[in-house]
Amino acid sequence: MHFSLAYGKECVLDLGFSNQKMKLDILTQRAKLYLRRGYTFSTLASAVRWEGGVSMVQGASRGIGLEFVRQLLEKKDKGYVVATCRNPSGATGLLELKNKFPERLDIHPLDLTVESTIEDSVKSIRDKYGSVNLLINASGVLSIPNVLQPETTLSKVQRSSLLLAYDINAVGPILVIKHMWPLLKAGGGSGTDKDFAIVANLSARVGSIGDNALGGWHSYRASKTALNQLTKNVSVEFARKKDPIICILLHPGTVDTDLSQPFQRNVPKEKLFTKEFSVQKLLSIMNNTKRCDNGKFFAWDGQEIPW
Numbered sequence: 001m002h003f004s005l006a007y008g009k010e011c012v013l014d015l016g017f018s019n020q021k022m023k024l025d026i027l028t029q030r031a032k033l034y035l036r037r038g039y040t041f042s043t044l045a046s047a048v049r050w051e052g053g054v055s056m057v058q059g060a061s062r063g064i065g066l067e068f069v070r071q072l073l074e075k076k077d078k079g080y081v082v083a084t085c086r087n088p089s090g091a092t093g094l095l096e097l098k099n100k101f102p103e104r105l106d107i108h109p110l111d112l113t114v115e116s117t118i119e120d121s122v123k124s125i126r127d128k129y130g131s132v133n134l135l136i137n138a139s140g141v142l143s144i145p146n147v148l149q150p151e152t153t154l155s156k157v158q159r160s161s162l163l164l165a166y167d168i169n170a171v172g173p174i175l176v177i178k179h180m181w182p183l184l185k186a187g188g189g190s191g192t193d194k195d196f197a198i199v200a201n202l203s204a205r206v207g208s209i210g211d212n213a214l215g216g217w218h219s220y221r222a223s224k225t226a227l228n229q230l231t232k233n234v235s236v237e238f239a240r241k242k243d244p245i246i247c248i249l250l251h252p253g254t255v256d257t258d259l260s261q262p263f264q265r266n267v268p269k270e271k272l273f274t275k276e277f278s279v280q281k282l283l284s285i286m287n288n289t290k291r292c293d294n295g296k297f298f299a300w301d302g303q304e305i306p307w
Contacts (some may be wrong), residue, residue, distance in 0.1 A: 112172025188244025
């Protein structure tokens with residue numbers, strides 16, 4: 001039997017209880033608890049019904065992002081995935097997955113450098129799901145032919161390169177978190193076996209100041225260092241406000257993707273990972289994440305990386 005707590009014409013809570021003698025005041029207490037956490041009535045109603053949870057992968061058209069979408073769909077028989085990228089119509093890998101999982105996968109356009117597209121995507125997710133349990137920011141830029149190249153020396157540093165890397169690798173992911181914040185609050189503790197939502201930002205070991213012994217790659221290193229600091233800041237704020245959200249940073253290793261392709265020459269074979277291997281490891285870290293991991297920076301093997 002399902003008990004519903006109504007507010008005017010709107011159903012604000014619909015939870016399934018097998019015991020018909022369950023008192024209505026239990027539902028009322030539950031609703032008040034969620035409302036104190038900042039949920040709206042409509043969001044609360046949405047948040048309780050998505051069995052298996054709702055995951056969002058930002059930067060999902062190819063590489064690691066696409067592999068996250070694939071494994072989230074193929075390795076679980078429940079749960080929903082929202083995939084975003086700049087040009088969905090050209091994302092053939094995503095479109096193939098959409099044909100395979102038409103009910104569980106949604107694809108939305110999102111350009112990290114255009115904040116209105118972030119807002120539009122979040123609105124679409126809110127209208128359909130009302131909550132998100134997992135947010136993976138997978139986008140990143142290292143090089144663009146004739147536009148951006150990793151600097152091997154200070155003399156090659158350019159303002160345009162620094163700003164472009166910062167815009168995509170640091171600013172964009174944080175703006176996504178900012179706009180997804182209400183949906184992540186609603187997702188904490190609903191639909192999955194965790195009582196919190198997870199934000200996982202893909203960083204890189206080269207963003208660690210303490211681990212930097214080689215120098216170079218100024219724009220990329222600095223932008224990932226900025227992402228680390230911004231994510232740490234957000235994790236502290238969420239904890240202070242007692243929001244049911246934790247934030248972690250992940251280093252996937254050197255993965256055989258378009259991003260790393262031009263720079264693989266000196267990478268030992270055993271340290272060049274497939275997308276399948278890296279994503280499997282990263283998802284394992286997320287699945288085993290605890291509240292005490294909030295604000296931490298992990299490598300693909302689960303080891304913490306110094307700041």
